[in-house]
Amino acid sequence: MRDLKNIDRLFQENLKDFEVSPPVKAWSGIEKKLVKPSNKRIIPFWVKISSIAALLALIFSVGTIYLLPTSNFTKNIRPENSKIPKVIDEKDQETTVAVKSKKAKSKISTPSEADTNSNLENLVDINEEVIENTINKPSEITKESNPYFLADAVDLPLQNNKANKVKSKEFLNGKLTVATIFAPIYINSFGDGSGVDSQFKENPTSGNSSYSYGVKVAYKLNNKFSVQSGVNLINLGYTTDGIYVTPGVSVVGFSNISNNPILAKNESASSKEIDNSGSLNQVFGYVEIPVEVKYNVVNGKFGINVVGGFSTLLLNRDEVFIETTNFSQSLGSSNNLRSVNFSGNIGLDLDYSIHKNLFINVSPMFKVQTNTFSRNSGSIQPYYLGVYTGLNYKF
Amino acid sequence: MSLNELVKQCAKNDRRAQEEIYQLFSGKLFSICLKYSKNKQEAQDNFQDGFITIFDKIGQFKFKGSFEGWLKRVMVNTILLKYRQKNVLSLVTDEIPDEVIVDIDDEEVSLDFLLNLIQELPDRYRMVFNLYVLDGYSHKEISKMLQIAEGTSKSNLARARNILKQKIELHQESQQSI
Numbered sequence: 001m002r003d004l005k006n007i008d009r010l011f012q013e014n015l016k017d018f019e020v021s022p023p024v025k026a027w028s029g030i031e032k033k034l035v036k037p038s039n040k041r042i043i044p045f046w047v048k049i050s051s052i053a054a055l056l057a058l059i060f061s062v063g064t065i066y067l068l069p070t071s072n073f074t075k076n077i078r079p080e081n082s083k084i085p086k087v088i089d090e091k092d093q094e095t096t097v098a099v100k101s102k103k104a105k106s107k108i109s110t111p112s113e114a115d116t117n118s119n120l121e122n123l124v125d126i127n128e129e130v131i132e133n134t135i136n137k138p139s140e141i142t143k144e145s146n147p148y149f150l151a152d153a154v155d156l157p158l159q160n161n162k163a164n165k166v167k168s169k170e171f172l173n174g175k176l177t178v179a180t181i182f183a184p185i186y187i188n189s190f191g192d193g194s195g196v197d198s199q200f201k202e203n204p205t206s207g208n209s210s211y212s213y214g215v216k217v218a219y220k221l222n223n224k225f226s227v228q229s230g231v232n233l234i235n236l237g238y239t240t241d242g243i244y245v246t247p248g249v250s251v252v253g254f255s256n257i258s259n260n261p262i263l264a265k266n267e268s269a270s271s272k273e274i275d276n277s278g279s280l281n282q283v284f285g286y287v288e289i290p291v292e293v294k295y296n297v298v299n300g301k302f303g304i305n306v307v308g309g310f311s312t313l314l315l316n317r318d319e320v321f322i323e324t325t326n327f328s329q330s331l332g333s334s335n336n337l338r339s340v341n342f343s344g345n346i347g348l349d350l351d352y353s354i355h356k357n358l359f360i361n362v363s364p365m366f367k368v369q370t371n372t373f374s375r376n377s378g379s380i381q382p383y384y385l386g387v388y389t390g391l392n393y394k395f
Numbered sequence: 396m397s398l399n400e401l402v403k404q405c406a407k408n409d410r411r412a413q414e415e416i417y418q419l420f421s422g423k424l425f426s427i428c429l430k431y432s433k434n435k436q437e438a439q440d441n442f443q444d445g446f447i448t449i450f451d452k453i454g455q456f457k458f459k460g461s462f463e464g465w466l467k468r469v470m471v472n473t474i475l476l477k478y479r480q481k482n483v484l485s486l487v488t489d490e491i492p493d494e495v496i497v498d499i500d501d502e503e504v505s506l507d508f509l510l511n512l513i514q515e516l517p518d519r520y521r522m523v524f525n526l527y528v529l530d531g532y533s534h535k536e537i538s539k540m541l542q543i544a545e546g547t548s549k550s551n552l553a554r555a556r557n558i559l560k561q562k563i564e565l566h567q568e569s570q571q572s573i
Contacts, residue, residue, distance in 0.1 A: 005497055010497065034447060
C-alpha cells in the first residue's frame, strides 16, 4: 500500500541494520596486508649501555692477559742484593744451610752424618754469617754444600707451576639471586717457568687438583643480561718434580723464597739411603672477587648462559714445601707472588629450576691469571678450569 | 575465548584472533562500507583498508563502551578520511527543508535499490546522509568529522534528500510506465 513517508525513515527502516557478507576473498586480502609480527624489538637504552659494559669487561679481561708487562716472568736474574746466608752447623762443618734472607733464627733439624740420624736443633744466627751468593756463582754453593744440599737439578727436565682462582655464576628470573658455590679446580699453566725459581723451568710441573668455594650474588638487568659478583676462596698448588735432594742440610737460596727454611720432618731413614728425588710444592690461596656478565641463550626450566668477566685475586696463602719420600719441609713463602692479580674468565652456565625460587647451576669456567708472579718465574701463565656448582635462591 | 580476550590477542598480532574478530563483525562492517562507498568495488577496497586500520589500532581500544561501536567508528573514519581528501565542490542552498516526504509503497523498493540510490549520491552528500540519517550523528559532529561548516552539512543533507526523492519518483514513474 502506498504511503506518505519521510524519506529518512524509508532509508532507516531498510538500511539501518542490514548486514551483507563481504566477498570470501576479502579476508585473504586483509591478511596479506596485515603487518607481520615484528621481530624487531625496541631495545631500551639502558640495555644497550649494559651490553657495551659487558663487552668492555670482556675485552678488558682478555686484554690484560696480553697487555700486561711480561718482563716479570722472564727475568731470571737474581737481585744483586739478595743474600744467601750460609750456616755452618756447629757440630758439623759439613752441614750447610744456605738461606736467603735476613737475620733469623731457624731451627734446623737435620741428619748430620750417615751414622747419626738424630735431629739436631741448631740455632743459627744468620745475619752474622751472610755470604753473598748469587746464582752466578754456583761454585760457592756447591763448595759449601755437602750431604744435605738440596740441589735443584738445572739440567733435569723441567717444570713450572701454579694457577688458581675462582668464580661463580648463576641465576634466573628473580632480579636478585644469591647462591652458594663449590667447585673442583684443575690447574695448569701456559708457558715455561716455575713459581719457585726460574731455574726449575725445565722441570716437569703439574697442577694440584684443588677446590674453591664461596658465595655469589647475581642481579638481573633484563631478560638477557645479568651481572654477578661474589667472594670465593680458592686454594691452588703446583708441584715441580725432578728436584734432587742431596743429603745434608738443605736448601739453596731459591730466589723466590723469602722465609727461613724449617726442616719440619725428618724420617729416621738413613741418610745414605735417602731417595734424593723429590718435588717442590708451591701452595697458594686467594680470595677471589669475580665481576662477570652473564648472557642468557636459552631460557626456561633448563637454561643456558654464556659468562664472561674478570676476577680480582687477593693473595691470602703462600707456602712452598719440599717433599721427598722421606720428609717434607716448609721452605717458607714465595716472595714473587703478587698480592693482587687478576684473571680473565669465560665459560658456560647451565641452570635447572627445581622450585619457583630455587635452582641449581653448573658452570664450567676457564680462567687465565695475569701477572701472578712478579719475577723469576719464566713465562709461566697459570690457568685453571673449574666446574662451579651452586644452589641458588631468587629474591 | 571472550571478546575481550580476543581483542587482547589481536593487539598481540595473533592471526587467529584477528580472523575470529573478522568473522564476527565482517557483515556489519561491510554493510557500512556499502552505504558509505560509491559502488561495490570501492566498498570492498574501503572494507579492506578499514580492517587493516582496525587491527593496527586495536591496541588503543580501552574496553570502555561497545567494541562494535568502536569498530564502526574506525571503519567510518577510515572511509571519511578517504573521501574527505577529495575536494568536493559544495553547493549552497538557501532553503533547507526540515523533511522530505515521498509518496511510496514499501513493496516498491528493495534494499538493493535504496542502497544503490545512496551509492549514486555525490561523495559529500552520501557521507552526510549516512552519518546523519543512518548513523545518527548530529550536524555538529558531522561538521567536525568532515571538516566542513555545520551549515554546509545541513545543506548537503537537504540536497541528498532531494536527489533521493527525485530518483525514487523517477523509479516509480518508470515502473508505472511498464
